[in-house]
Amino acid sequence: xxxxxxxxxxxxxxxxxxxxxxxxxxxxxxxxxxxxxxxxxxxxxxxxxxxxxxxxxxxxxxxxxxxxxxxxxxxxxxxxxxxxxxxxxxxxxxxxxxxxxxxxxxxxxxxxxxxxxxxxxxxxxxxxxxxxxxxxxxxxxxxxxxxxxxxxxxxxxxxxxxxxxxxxxxxxxxxxxxxxxxxxxxxxxxxxxxxxxxxxxxxxxxxxxxxxxxxxxxxxxxxxxxxxxxxxxxxxxxxxxxxxxxxxxxxxxxxxxxxxxxxxxxxxxxxxxxxxxxxxxxxxxxxxxxxxxxxxx
Amino acid sequence: xxxxxxxxxxxxxxxxxxxxxxxxxxxxxxxxxxxxxxxxxxxxxxxxxxxxxxxxxxxxxxxxxxxxxxxxxxxxxxxxxxxxxxxxxxxxxxxxxxxxxxxxxxxxxxxxxxxxxxxxxxxxxxxxxxxxxxxxxxxxxxxxxxxxxxxxxxxxxxxxxxxxxxxxxxxxxxxxxxxxxxxxxxxxxxxxxxxxxxxxxxxxxxxxxxxxxxxxxxxxxxxxxxxxxxxxxxxxxxxxxxxxxxxxxxxxxxxxxxxxxxxxxxxxxxxxxxxxxxxxxxxxxxxxxxxxxxxxxxxxxxxxxxxxxxxxxxxxxxxxxxxxxxxxxxxxxxxxxxxxxxxxxxxxxxxxxxxxxxxxxxxxxxxxxx
Amino acid sequence: xxxxxxxxxxxxxxxxxxxxxxxxxxxxxxxxxxxxxxxxxxxxxxxxxxxxxxxxxxxxxxxxxxxxxxxxxxxxxxxxxxxxxxxxxxxxxxxxxxxxxxxxxxxxxxxxxxxxxxxxxxxxxxxxxxxxxxxxxxxxxxxxxxxxxxxxxxxxxxxxx
Numbered sequence: 021x022x023x024x025x026x027x028x029x030x031x032x033x034x035x036x037x038x039x040x041x042x043x044x045x046x047x048x049x050x051x052x053x054x055x056x057x058x059x060x061x062x063x064x065x066x067x068x069x070x071x072x073x074x075x076x077x078x079x080x081x082x083x084x085x086x087x088x089x090x091x092x093x094x095x096x097x098x099x100x101x102x103x104x105x106x107x108x109x110x111x112x113x114x115x116x117x118x119x120x121x122x123x124x125x126x127x128x129x130x131x132x133x134x135x136x137x138x139x140x141x142x143x144x145x146x147x148x149x150x151x152x153x154x155x156x157x158x159x160x161x162x163x164x165x166x167x168x169x170x171x172x173x174x175x176x177x178x179x180x181x182x183x184x185x186x187x188x189x190x191x192x193x194x195x196x197x198x199x200x201x202x203x204x205x206x207x208x209x210x211x212x213x214x215x216x217x218x219x220x221x222x223x224x225x226x227x228x229x230x231x232x233x234x235x236x237x238x239x240x241x242x243x244x245x246x247x248x249x250x251x252x253x254x255x256x257x258x259x260x261x262x263x264x265x266x267x268x269x270x271x272x273x274x275x276x277x278x279x280x281x282x283x284x285x286x287x288x289x290x291x292x293x294x295x296x297x298x299x300x301x302x303x304x305x306x307x308x309x310x311x312x313x314x315x316x317x
Numbered sequence: 318x319x320x321x322x323x324x325x326x327x328x329x330x331x332x333x334x335x336x337x338x339x340x341x342x343x344x345x346x347x348x349x350x351x352x353x354x355x356x357x358x359x360x361x362x363x364x365x366x367x368x369x370x371x372x373x374x375x376x377x378x379x380x381x382x383x384x385x386x387x388x389x390x391x392x393x394x395x396x397x398x399x400x401x402x403x404x405x406x407x408x409x410x411x412x413x414x415x416x417x418x419x420x421x422x423x424x425x426x427x428x429x430x431x432x433x434x435x436x437x438x439x440x441x442x443x444x445x446x447x448x449x450x451x452x453x454x455x456x457x458x459x460x461x462x463x464x465x466x467x468x469x470x471x472x473x474x475x476x477x478x479x480x481x482x483x484x485x486x487x488x489x490x491x492x493x494x495x496x497x498x499x500x501x502x503x504x505x506x507x508x509x510x511x512x513x514x515x516x517x518x519x520x521x522x523x524x525x526x527x528x529x530x531x532x533x534x535x536x537x538x539x540x541x542x543x544x545x546x547x548x549x550x551x552x553x554x555x556x557x558x559x560x561x562x563x564x565x566x567x568x569x570x571x572x573x574x575x576x577x578x579x580x581x582x583x584x585x586x587x588x589x590x591x592x593x594x595x596x597x598x599x600x601x602x603x604x605x606x607x608x609x610x611x612x613x614x615x616x617x618x619x620x621x622x623x624x625x626x627x628x629x630x631x632x633x634x635x636x637x638x639x640x641x642x643x644x645x646x647x648x649x650x651x652x653x654x655x656x657x658x659x660x661x662x663x664x665x666x667x668x669x670x671x672x673x674x675x676x677x678x679x680x681x682x683x684x685x686x687x
Numbered sequence: 688x689x690x691x692x693x694x695x696x697x698x699x700x701x702x703x704x705x706x707x708x709x710x711x712x713x714x715x716x717x718x719x720x721x722x723x724x725x726x727x728x729x730x731x732x733x734x735x736x737x738x739x740x741x742x743x744x745x746x747x748x749x750x751x752x753x754x755x756x757x758x759x760x761x762x763x764x765x766x767x768x769x770x771x772x773x774x775x776x777x778x779x780x781x782x783x784x785x786x787x788x789x790x791x792x793x794x795x796x797x798x799x800x801x802x803x804x805x806x807x808x809x810x811x812x813x814x815x816x817x818x819x820x821x822x823x824x825x826x827x828x829x830x831x832x833x834x835x836x837x838x839x840x841x842x843x844x845x846x847x848x
Contacts (some may be wrong), residue, residue, distance in 0.1 A: 047660040049469050054660035055568045075659065085570055086622065134359050178755055179707035184358070188787065197789025197827045202349075206363060206383065208392050208602055212572035214656050226742075229610055231714065234742050236590055238393035238601035240835035246745050249788065253741045255779045268658035270574040271382050272361045277788065283784040290776075304780070312779060317798035395836040411839035590751070590835075597836050 024166035025098060025124050026064045033061040038122055039091065042077050043067040043098040051135035055080065069098065071142035074131040074260040078106040078218040081116055095121055099157025100128035105260040105295025106218040108161050113258070114219055114297055125162030125169075130154070135266075150263045152181040160296065165252065174296060178287045180280050201241065206271040209247060210237045213265035213275045219258050226250060252278035257286045257302035260295035271272050319502040319511070320522035326490065329370030329515045333420065336368055338422045340514050341416040343388060344373040345381040364388070364420065375422035376462050376492065379471075380650060385420050385427050389434060389453050390673035393601035395451075396587070401594040411597070415452045419510060422458040426473050426650035428461045428617070430580035436642035437583050449600070458506040461530055463487035467538050470651030472637055472664055474535060475542040477651055483530030491527045499527035542667040543634070546674035557628075561669050568625030568659045573604035574632065575653035575661075581638070581646055582643040584610075631666050699753040699819040701728040701812070704743055705800075706771075709760035712802035717809050725816035728756070735759065737770025742783045744795065748828045750766045754819035756796040757813070765800065771799070790827055794802035794819060 045056035045066040050308075053072045058064055062101060077097055081087055087095065099107060105121060110116045130151035131248045132138050137146035148162045156176045159165070180186070189198055209228065214220045235250060236243035261278040266276045287294050289312055290303040323331070333497040334402040335342045348361040362378045367432045388637060429452075438450035464471075464480035473480060483489040487507035502511050511518060550556055557675030576582040586603035589596050596619045604610065606627070620626045647663070655660050696796045717724065731785045732783070733739060737760025747755050757778060765771040775797075782792045796815050800808050 048654070048662040049660075051469075052660050057567055073795075079570060080568075087623075090567075136359060152372065176610055193786075193789050193791055194826065195789075198786070200788060206348075208387075208577055210373070210573045210577040210604065211607075212574045212656075215570045215572035223408065230588075233588070234746070236599075237586065238590070238599045238835075239590060240393055240831070242749055242832045242835050243393075245832065247787075249745055249784065250742060252784055253781060256784075264658065268572055268574065269361070270578045270652075270656040272359065275780060278784065279788045280823060282784060286782055289779055304776055307769060307774070307776055311761075311772065311775055313775055315782065315797060316775070317794070317796060395839050397838060409840065555845065592834075599836075625773070643771065 021126070021166045022067065022069050024285065025126065025164075026067050027219050028066045028124060028164050029058065030061045030095060032122060033058070033064070038094045038096040041067070041096040041098070041124075041291060042080055044069060044073040044075065044077075044122075047072075049135065049137040064247055064248045067098065069126050071130060071132050072135070073100070074133070074139055074148065074263075074267065076103050076106060076216070076218060076264045078103050078110065078200050079216055079264070081107065081110060081121065082221045083115065084215075084223070094122065096122040096124055098124045098126060099159060099162070100126050100131075101152065101159045102128075102260065102262050104159045104161055105156060106262055108249065108298055109258060109260050109295040109302075112300060112302070113219075118298065121163075123159075123160035123162045123164070125165040126156050127159075128154075128163075129265070130157075139266050141312065148263060150184045150261055162299070172257070174293075178283055178293050180284050182274075182277065182280055184274060185277055185280050185284070189281075193199060200245075201208065201274055204241070204244045205272055207239060207244045207248075208271070208272060209237060209243060212268040214251065216264040216268040217255070218264075219255060219260070220251075226254075242290050248275060251275075254281055257290075257292060258277060259283060259295055277317065319508070319591040320524065321500040321502075321511070321592040322442060322493075322516040322520045322522050323490065323498045323500050323514075323518055325376060325496050325498055328375050328421075330517055331514050332367060332370035332373060332375075334513055335412070335419050335421075335510070336370075338415070339416040342367055343385075343420045344371055344375055347374055347377060347378075353392060361462060364422075373422070373657075376490075377463070379466065379468055380424055380427070380652060381577065382388065382652075384430070384578065384650075384652070385423055385459070386430070386434065386583075388418065388420060388457065388581050389431070389450055390438070390583060390585075391449065391453075391600075394449060395597040395599050398597050399589075399595065413452070415441040415456050416455045418453075420457060420458060421462075423459050423461045423486075424425075424464055424650070425461060426461055426478060426648040427580050429473075429478050429482065429645070429648045430650075431459070431485045433638060433642070433646060433648070434583055435579040435646045436638075436644040440642070456481050458510050459485065460488045460489045460490065460507075460510065462536070463489070463491040465492055465534055466528075467534065467608065468651070469539055470654040471538055471649065472540040474538050475540065475650035475664070475667070476544050476645060476647050478645075479531070480534045480538070481527075491531055493526045493530055494522060495680045497523075499523055499530075503526075509511060520611075539598070540664055540666050543671045544667060547635045547667060548639055550670050550674040551632055551676060553641075556673075559673070561666075562672065563622075563624045565666055566661070566668060567629040569606075569627045569661050570606055570659060571606045571623045571624045572627060572658060573606045574656040576606055576657065577602060578652040578656045580648060580650060580652070581634070605633070625659070631663065634663070635667075656661040695820065695821065697820060699727055699816060699824075700751060701725075701754045701760065701816055701819060702747040702752040703728050703730045703756045703812075704733060704736075704739045705757075706738075706759040706766075707763065707800050708766075710736075710767040710800045711807065713800045713804050713808045715804035717804065720805055722805060722809050724812045728812050729815050730782065731797075733767065734738045734847040735767050735770035735776035735827060737765075737767065737772075739777070744781065747788070748794075748825065749832060751825075751828070751833045753822075753825045754794045754796065754815060756798065758798045758800050758808075758811075758813055759799055760799055761799040765818075771820055791822065793822060794825065805848055 041058040051264040130147040133148035438447040634646035
């Protein structure tokens, strides 16, 4: 399978159809992989694909990461299902044009959640919880796919697969808050969760605004809570569930629990799953006249 | 140097004794978990305050995620409070607590980083001592613990350190392999702590076994780099524009994780947090990897590309620290490698520089960047 | 006409973010008609309920509000045609976020009040104030979140006491 991808990448580079191919290569440890930018046809053999490739590559297509400054006019990118959902969401939000991207889709049966859990193969003991119930194991939007693409029914509603969200919803309110207080004790506002997100693309993030200072940059409880609540709110209806924010957190805080819960809310209230349609706008910038309003006085 | 033996199983009791003598004790602990968390969660080991010896991971696990930096150089703290009344501003001093503290279970890499922080914050030669640091430093004692099982990301031996080094330690513990620890009192502060633990210490220790046990761990490190030529190569200003910086640093996303978990990184920012006419001036951690770190008020940014920011980080660790502060900038703990979401690896930079230093006349690689 | 004045131990602080075309005018009408209602509410006038950013609500809680109320024109009557529809969607999701975070959403109220509904304004405010009074001070946002460094000033209070 990877040979077909490599051949296609080689062809694209030789024909000058793309400026760069973004893919995965062997990392500096046997258990890790790293993003790689291939500009010459002879380097395509560096491309690999296996269950260690948990990185979400579309973050390099986010304009905060300077892809236009690097001179990439047309980019080929290797995408597994969840990555392609992020790309589709970027296109739906007009952050990218469809003809700027050449999507090399790959089939995926799941990814290993942490390098420490890699033991040579993917199995239920190390599969990330985001992969359970995934309906884009065969990706939905591709320009090239090795092999046949079977039809998949993707109309089922989104399901939260992280057990922690359900656990938290079962707790009482003050215990829930106490949980977040303890968990956020270790947050030191590094903003790694923001930088890895493919959708965080504001030129000047609200955290960097100083006049007025909406979000205190210091890592006291006020600063930490206001950041995480704001981030969750800004991603409502846009988060495509790659889980990179949690993976990137250097203190192993599960920050994407907020995003998972909000995806459930958006699904219930507006039947919208982000990242499946190139045209549909996400729910907070659209409305229906008969939207739910049972809580309104 | 005074030496003794301690049973590893008595460490909990040691913590209890220290807590009972009114010391603040900080030890590595696993974060409590909330029921079944599925495959996504892993053990989270951090240094936190403990109030008994029942729940600690001293000597277990490898490196706590946070290190000891935050206990000397606070994540955030107020410098003073202020209140504006018309045109007058009243400065109100704030009162910090600096309890006597013992941090137990510190690994040699973290202990060695303290000298680096001291060279920045308490170097009397520089003409300034930061009281927020020195007050804490003077009241903190470090009980260090030699490593027995380094992982693939550790590389302390490549930066002139060792997994059993007692540099920066006040009281050093090394496993002898039979359930006993060899105890070395390194400083007066360590002597004071050893006195509190007298009841649990016995005998003279076993120097020969300690050296053998320590040396056997050296071979377990697999990440080996030659760091000797790096500083000279970086001092050559022609190498500042080498193509390697852009090639290796292209995938960096500027998340700042590496700087926040690094035991020697010490950049900070100061802002005023206002509420009406009152407020606090606050000092908190900052990172050179943020895109606005070197942004001038004019809009010009000398480190405008991400690879330039990472180049600065590498320079800081391997040239600026040794040159300006005469101390090491990188202690080989490997946290930046573990934390980086895109597997940007400082040891890859080290290897590349060593390679270029050894082959100065090799044809420059065809650059991808015209 | 006048209400009996009651003394309570705890007076909640209520923040209201209202749209100027409908709710603010309704509140104004309540004032010019000399209607009594709980004085705990502090109002911020905005051009439209669609202008209300969740940041305002988070910041209101951070600054010590015990309850937040958002109010705008009835659906279909928005001065800018559709602002209140967006506000409705935003609030639906924001409430769930607050709930997941462990913050009691009984402290967040959302209502449609038009410029003629002065009576409804007074009723909504009275009812909400009583509800928040019963809920008490906001426990989550009280101490170290509203003033993160208050404990650093303690020494001064002890010295001056």
